[in-house]
Amino acid sequence: KAGVTQTPRYLIKTRGQQVTLSCSPISGHRSVxxxxxxxGQGLQFLFEYFSETQRNKGNFPGRFSGRQFSNSRSEMNVSxxxxxxxxxxxxxxxxxxxxxxxxxxxxxxxxx
Amino acid sequence: DAKxxxxxxxxxxxxxAANLPCNHSTISGNEYVYxxxxxxxxxxxxxxxxxxNNETNEMASLIITEDRKSxxxxxxxxxLRDTAVYxxxxxxxxxxxxxxxxxxxxxxxxxx
Numbered sequence: 180k181a182g183v184t185q186t187p188r189y190l191i192k193t194r195g196q197q198v199t200l201s202c203s204p205i206s207g208h209r210s211v212x213x214x215x216x217x218x219g220q221g222l223q224f225l226f227e228y229f230s231e232t233q234r235n236k237g238n239f240p241g242r243f244s245g246r247q248f249s250n251s252r253s254e255m256n257v258s259x260x261x262x263x264x265x266x267x268x269x270x271x272x273x274x275x276x277x278x279x280x281x282x283x284x285x286x287x288x289x290x291x
Numbered sequence: 292d293a294k295x296x297x298x299x300x301x302x303x304x305x306x307x308a309a310n311l312p313c314n315h316s317t318i319s320g321n322e323y324v325y326x327x328x329x330x331x332x333x334x335x336x337x338x339x340x341x342x343x344n345n346e347t348n349e350m351a352s353l354i355i356t357e358d359r360k361s362x363x364x365x366x367x368x369x370x371l372r373d374t375a376v377y378x379x380x381x382x383x384x385x386x387x388x389x390x391x392x393x394x395x396x397x398x399x400x401x402x403x
Contacts (some may be wrong), residue, residue, distance in 0.1 A: 222393035277382070280337065
């Protein structure tokens with residue numbers, strides 16, 4: 180069974196731009212969660228989607244948003260990029276909300 | 292904030308058992324303990340989880356104390372490839388539900 184895939188793997192943007200990251204969960208998994216990882220703050224929870232609905236949300240500004248499609252694929256969007264948004268963005272899928280999560284390789288975003 | 296505390300770092304000799312402790316003194320009766328690890332620049336990898344009984348799988352064993360206030364992850368025969376940051380997690384209640392909150396984890400170095 181294929182694992183969680185994330186695209187793109189690497190991305191360079193400039194301040195003020197917006198970016199969309201994509202995540203394809205493991206087949207059959209209906210829950211997708213997003214995390215931001217930085218050296219200073221570690222792994223921080225962004226949000227979780229289940230059956231196309233946002234179920235949980237972390238403490239991030241409204242510039243960070245996401246959605247989930249009927250096939251469980253998910254996208255997250257960051258608008259008006261700031262230098263501090265440079266991070267590894269990780270997606271994790273699980274069968275259902277609250278089950279063990281399986282992580283993708285991440286998208287490394289650099290904001291210049 | 293994470294509900295767990297772990298040592299910042301540990302060393303282990305190759306071929307020996309690695310015992311990684313975790314304190315979760317405020318854990319509730321129905322909350323599971325999860326362990327993940329993250330090898331440099333990769334997404335976290337699920338290892339094991341448990342509620343009150345000891346658990347074992349092909350990767351590791353999880354020993355949970357009777358009062359459930361602490362646990363130990365055991366890698367029975369550590370190899371160099373087990374060098375990673377190990378996270379012990381108890382889900383916490385966020386704005387909309389339970390989130391996985393990652394602390395700083397334990398950096399395990401397996402030495403030849």
